[in-house]
Amino acid sequence: MKNTILVLYIFISIASGAQNSNIDWQADINYLKTELPKKHYNLFMVKSQEDFNNGLDLIAAQKDQLSDFEMAVKLKQLVASMGDLHTHVSLRQFWDSNRFLPLNLMWFSEGIIVQGTTKKNEAILGGKLLALNGIPINIVIDSLSTLATIDNMATIKNTMPKMLPLIQALEYFGIATSDTVNLQLKNENGQTLNYMISSESTNRSNAVGVIPDPIPLCYQNRRAFFWDHADSKNNVYYIQYNQCWSREHVPSGFRGNVQDLPSFAEFQNQIIDTIKANNFNKIIFDIRFNGGGNSDQGTQLIKELSTLKKANKKGKLYVIIGRKTFSSAIINAMDFRNMTNAILVGEETSGKPNHLGEVKRMQLPSSGLSVQYSTKYFKRTDKDLNTITPDHIIEASFKDFKEGHDPVYEWIVNQ
Incomplete structure (x- = not known):
């Protein structure tokens, strides 16, 4: 079926012709063929330079038949096929902000839900997405x-x-062939329905959503x-711990007052003072929402925690x-696994324990497309793993979310 869709796309794009550009x-x-391999730590860890060059040549051969957007996507x-999650081409300048379906989707244990x-x-809130325009969601x-x-x-989710x-x-x-899409959904009563939805901007005055009641700790201070x-x-x-940034390790591109940032x-x-002053039954370090930054500050904290008998049990x-x-955050998760007696709980991570990173752009x-690329390789294990698998896997359901439950936190508390 994947090949059918791709062939359909090729037919449509050639038939429509390229836009004036x-x-x-x-x-x-x-430029990409010359500079990306030169700047990247090792672009050819997964696929060869021949694969990369041949791919670029194939795209170049189609430049007179494709629109600018189609060229950018190709x-x-x-670049995505080269196998480095940190290396990618941004399409931000080509996205039309008026052509987004008004959907905030979340992937729960049941599937993809309209939150x-x-x-x-x-009427579609809480519905599980089954198909788009008759094409199964998978x-x-x-x-x-x-x-x-x-x-x-985990990367897909x-x-x-x-x-x-x-x-x-x-x-x-x-x-899709227009700004209106037919969603096939299963509602919370188990009924299947078809619903036509069109592009629309979402703002505070027209947005609705399913909000946890009560709001669990993990969602109270996400920002x-x-x-x-x-x-x-x-x-x-x-x-x-939501971001590996701080006053000491300033976010890339930060233009504000550094002193306004929190000090790690x-x-x-x-x-450390709180742990020393109390006899907690359990200590929970939550990095489930942490997309990275600078790992050094987390590593230093974990080293200190590893020396505290009141914590490292x-x-x-x-x-x-x-x-x-x-x-x-993956590096810090591996720090906990390698330096402490911590038990890891939750879901698998979207990145690998050993991975490329420390990005530049x-x-x-001519197009102005921004390309992010890796300049360093981080190794945290001798095993060839494509994720960090927790010691106990727990995935929230939509029912958990709606009723204000955090099954991971609750499982830990009950141990």
């Missing part, structure tokens, strides 16, 4: 997955909910770089990981 795609392709697909939309589409995902490097199932509402991407694969909470009822010390050094001292220290745990000279 001021972009010199041949110049961009030549470059994105080729948010606009008021006029409120086939749609199979096609969209070529736009990203896919290391494992993390990236696909964000890609499915992109009408231009659906058109590229022949899944904070890091924070902690002493759960007196369960005698648990909860630490949530102060946070680390607060954690089997059955007392727990680390929550998940599909959004990526990059530097370059811009293609």
